Amino acid sequence: MKIVVVSGSMRDKSQSYSVAEYLQKRLAGMELDADLVDLNKQRLPLFDDSDTGEWQKIWEPMEEVLAKADGFVFVTPEWDGMFSAGLHNLFNYVASGSDKNTMAHKPVMLVGVSSGMGGAYPLAQLRMTGPKNTHFVVSPENLRIAQVKEVLVDGEIVVDGVRERAEYSLKVLIEYAKALKPIRESDILDLKKFGSGQ
Numbered sequence: 001m002k003i004v005v006v007s008g009s010m011r012d013k014s015q016s017y018s019v020a021e022y023l024q025k026r027l028a029g030m031e032l033d034a035d036l037v038d039l040n041k042q043r044l045p046l047f048d049d050s051d052t053g054e055w056q057k058i059w060e061p062m063e064e065v066l067a068k069a070d071g072f073v074f075v076t077p078e079w080d081g082m083f084s085a086g087l088h089n090l091f092n093y094v095a096s097g098s099d100k101n102t103m104a105h106k107p108v109m110l111v112g113v114s115s116g117m118g119g120a121y122p123l124a125q126l127r128m129t130g131p132k133n134t135h136f137v138v139s140p141e142n143l144r145i146a147q148v149k150e151v152l153v154d155g156e157i158v159v160d161g162v163r164e165r166a167e168y169s170l171k172v173l174i175e176y177a178k179a180l181k182p183i184r185e186s187d188i189l190d191l192k193k194f195g196s197g198q
């Protein structure tokens with residue numbers, strides 16, 4: 001079982017990255033294969049459909065890592081009430097990628113991060129717009145981390161309720177990853193014909 005955690009912030013020293021690192025460590029503690037993709041360091045150019053060969057050098061190795069996953073954790077900062085442009089850009093690559101199965105019918109745990117009281121808007125937005133052409137499946141158990149600097153201290157979640165919620169949401173994600181496997185293996189799926197969700 002492999003879970004890929006994606007950190008969506010485009011900032012150095014981002015709190016979303018610290019949250020993503022924490023969650024990756026927790027998954028590794030559950031004896032899962034857990035990778036971390038940092039969209040700040042592994043920066044994809046803004047998507048276009050050109051054929052220059054430049055973006056493929058960054059995208060193709062990333063696509064390979066994502067395609068091997070059984071599930072994902074998407075950690076997004078709340079920036080101007082929205083989910084990260086990095087994740088939005090990534091979804092354009094996934095939906096246009098050579099491998100239509102990169103995210104399709106794989107479960108996703110959403111995590112919204114805010115230094116203030118935010119984090120809910122990006123969760124709602126991701127739920128509404130994320131799955132259409134990527135075909136990922138959003139777990140109902142998301143995680144909102146408001147006032148992140150008070151909650152995540154020295155790499156640990158110090159607020160009991162948030163730490164317990166994080167643990168619970170990860171465990172539910174793993175169950176969804178197991179449960180959706182037969183669906184991904186089913187011969188019913190036809191992403192060539194129905195690649196664009198309506």
Ligand SMILES: Cc1cc2nc3c(=O)[nH]c(=O)nc-3n(C[C@H](O)[C@H](O)[C@H](O)COP(=O)(O)O)c2cc1C
Nearest residue numbers: 009011014015016077078079080081114115116118
């Ligand atoms: C351009 C920008 C816009 C932001 N807008 C919001 C916002 O609308 N709501 C909010 O709660 N926090 C906002 N923040 C603060 C982030 O919640 C804060 O930086 C937090 O640490 C998560 O972002 P990070 O992962 O980039 O650190 C904003 C930060 C930046 C850099």
